[in-house]
Amino acid sequence: MARRTLTYLAALVVVGVTLVPLLFTILGGFRTNAQINNAPGGWPSPWVAGNYTAVLSSSVFWRAMGNSALIAVVASALAVAVGAMAAFALSRYTFKGREGLYTLFTIGLLFPVTAAALPLYLLLRQLGLLEHALGVALPEAAFSLPITIVILRPFMHAIPGELEDAAAMDGAGRLGFFWRILLPLSRPALTTVAILAFVTSWNAYLLPLLVLSDPANFTLPLGVAAFQSQFSQDTARVLAYTAASMIPAIGFFVFAERHIVGGLTGSVKG
Known part of the structure; x- marks a missing residue:
């Protein structure tokens, strides 16, 4: 008790x-x-209601939301696509150094963005990706890969090998098995990692701050910071802008909560 x-x-x-x-x-x-x-x-x-009306009628707010949505969708799609292929290889293939490679990905969970800030900035500048959505989406996808692979690998590993043998007897190769059987069966875990990558990208502040300096390219977290600086004396409107920027991510996360729990449960069992 x-x-x-x-x-x-x-x-x-x-x-x-x-x-x-x-x-x-x-x-x-x-x-x-x-x-x-x-x-x-x-x-x-x-x-x-005037504070929210002023915020929601501002083109600056909607432009920042559009930038955040674009970057989050691209980063999530890249993380899920690359992570699924890597998890497939690490779960269904046997090769030398497999466990060491998987350990390297798990160590990536401990690697902070701040430690890579300077080399990442120099690399993106050399590639001409500063002030570009891909300059934010690509690093965000890379930093989402460790948790994506950690969740997907045990889930895919738990799928019986008999299904792969049956698919091979029906003429499906490894890629056919991956595309037609493994991915559909892994949908709960794929949904989980997609949601986590999307919410993480949506809330990211440091990477957009590192890459973007033009207010026209700002994401919502940067837009909130800029709005707070511009209207520092108007506390009520700042709170309205902050709340409006949080609601999409919160609503999306609440709506997808059961998918996250289901995917994590399956990966733990795997």
Whole structure:
């Protein structure tokens, strides 16, 4: 009983720490600066929709959202495509150095973006990818590869070899088995890694900051920072802009939560 009580208390603390700042930001966008100054943690009274209306009618906001969506889609597609092929080789082929290569990918989970900031910037400048969506999407896809392979490899490894033998008897080669059988059966794990890569790319700040300096190319995290600097005295509008930039990612993550749980469960069993 005591253990269960502590578990519930810990869960409530986590939920509170997560939701309270989120609610403060969303509700703060429905208040005026005077209301926030008088009672920072108060309830909107009256409710003011003008802050959100101003943000959602701004072309700057929608341009930043479009940039974020484009980069996130490209980075997710690349991470899933390359990660699926690498996980297929690491799970279904036997070759010298396979486990060492897999270990190298797992070590990549510990590799921070900040450690590669300078060489990455120099490389992208040499390739002419600064101020370009691919200059952000390619590194983001690369940094998503470790978690993609770590999730996909055990999932693909758990698929019975008898299916591959049956496919070979029907005339399907290894690529045919990969495309027609393995990928459809791995759909829960593929959905999981695609969602994780998308949300990670959507929320990324350092890589876009490193590559993009033109406000016309800013993603939403950079747009939030620029908006906060420009309207530093208008706290209510800053909160509205921040909340509006968070809602798409939160909604997408909540909608896809069951797919994430299903994919992670299957990979752990594998």
